[in-house]
Amino acid sequence: MLQGIREMGLHAMDIYDYLVGGFDPRLKDYVLMQSPIHMSTILLCYLFFVLYLGPRLMANRKPFQLKEAMIVYNFLLVALSIFIVYEFMMSGWVTTYNWRCDPVDTSNSPEALRMVRVAWLFWFSKIIELMDTIFFVLRKKHGQITFLHIFHHSFMPWTWWWGICYAPGGMGSFHAMVNSSVHIIMYFYYFLAAAGPRFQKFLWWKKYMTAIQLIQFVLVSLHATQYYFMDSCDYQFPMILHLIWIYGTFFFVLFSNFWIQAYVKGKRLPKQDIKQSQNGSAVHSNGKHHENGKGTNYGASNGTNSSAHHENGSAHVSKMKKA
Structure with missing residues (x-):
């Protein structure tokens, strides 16, 4: 077993030396x-x-x-x-x-x-x-x-x-x-x-x-x-x-998903983005976005606490019902 581990280690070193041996020599004096x-x-x-x-x-x-x-x-x-x-x-x-x-x-x-x-x-x-x-x-x-x-x-x-x-x-x-x-x-x-x-x-x-x-x-x-x-x-x-082609395509998919979640579904909009109405007639209260009489809850991003906004909004509705 020890012999097998030693041979694996030597094989790994050979691969490492092969990879490092192909480096551009003009970079040898650069940091890291x-x-x-x-x-x-x-x-x-x-x-x-x-x-x-x-x-x-x-x-x-x-x-x-x-x-x-x-x-x-x-x-x-x-x-x-x-x-x-x-x-x-x-x-x-x-x-x-x-x-x-x-x-x-x-x-x-x-x-x-x-x-x-x-x-x-x-x-x-x-x-x-x-x-x-x-x-x-x-x-x-x-x-x-x-x-x-x-x-x-x-x-x-x-x-x-x-x-x-x-x-x-x-x-x-x-x-x-x-x-x-x-x-x-x-x-x-x-x-x-x-x-x-x-x-x-x-x-x-x-x-x-x-x-x-x-x-x-x-x-x-x-x-x-x-x-x-x-x-x-x-x-x-x-x-x-x-690799560049795969990288570009993969990140296009990831960023497209971010775009959909943030700007189509509105799940990741920060507060300042929520306050910008599409038609300029939006009104905001207790973390809710009211547009043309309809309220929509938006999840927070950038470290804001969406649950706090939701609780404030829920409490407000509850008080209105009691009244």
């Missing part, structure tokens, strides 16, 4: 790129904190406000996303790429090295964005820590680490550029939301932000789909394109 162990450890610690340790630590504590920290954090991510999009464009997407079959430039030319740098920076921005969930935990916004949120924040940096190890650039980097473009809009929204109530009137476009996310996944999947209809393409890592 020497081994997948460091990156995986960070993500496991993230999952442990947001799913177990964080909620237990905050169970008997008041939520932190963190207003100033969130304003700075979101502003910096807007600036970082703008820089990443610019670097992707100047590294090939508006200079030498044809937006169809673009192989990875494996040379040490200034443009190729620039693409390597921005590919790593995009991946590292995903590590920074883990703070999104940390803020939710510390502010006790448990309603926002959904499966979609956690899966997206943990799965994407893990897969992209392997992606840039083998293919830092080429047509596989299209979705990174598109994703960073969307994050400019998304974190600008979060920046305004964190700035306080006086900016709430500028947040009417939240619904359209979800639509932009859906458009992102359509563009990513369509761009990857080109590969299957080309007579020939010398992109070196087609497996990455297969």
Whole structure:
């Protein structure tokens, strides 16, 4: 038995050496790129904190406000996303790429090295964005820590680490550029939301932000789909394109479900969205939405307590019946 375990261990090491041996040597001096162990450890610690340790630590504590920290954090991510999009464009997407079959430039030319740098920076921005969930935990916004949120924040940096190890650039980097473009809009929204109530009137476009996310996944999947209809393409890592297509399609389904639940069925609308009537004639009282004489209960999101609203509304109706 010991011999069998030893042989399995040696076989696993051979697979590991094979995988690591194919890494792009231009990334060897970048932070956290020497081994997948460091990156995986960070993500496991993230999952442990947001799913177990964080909620237990905050169970008997008041939520932190963190207003100033969130304003700075979101502003910096807007600036970082703008820089990443610019670097992707100047590294090939508006200079030498044809937006169809673009192989990875494996040379040490200034443009190729620039693409390597921005590919790593995009991946590292995903590590920074883990703070999104940390803020939710510390502010006790448990309603926002959904499966979609956690899966997206943990799965994407893990897969992209392997992606840039083998293919830092080429047509596989299209979705990174598109994703960073969307994050400019998304974190600008979060920046305004964190700035306080006086900016709430500028947040009417939240619904359209979800639509932009859906458009992102359509563009990513369509761009990857080109590969299957080309007579020939010398992109070196087609497996990455297969994963990108699956990723874009899978997240399109998840975000579409979110759209339906939030904006069609109204189950996840926050209070400020509930207060925006479709025809401007809605009246709100005790957590209920009255439109044309009909009341509809909406589940809360963003950490609001829908049950409290329901109880207030029920108590009000009960008192009216007694009267």
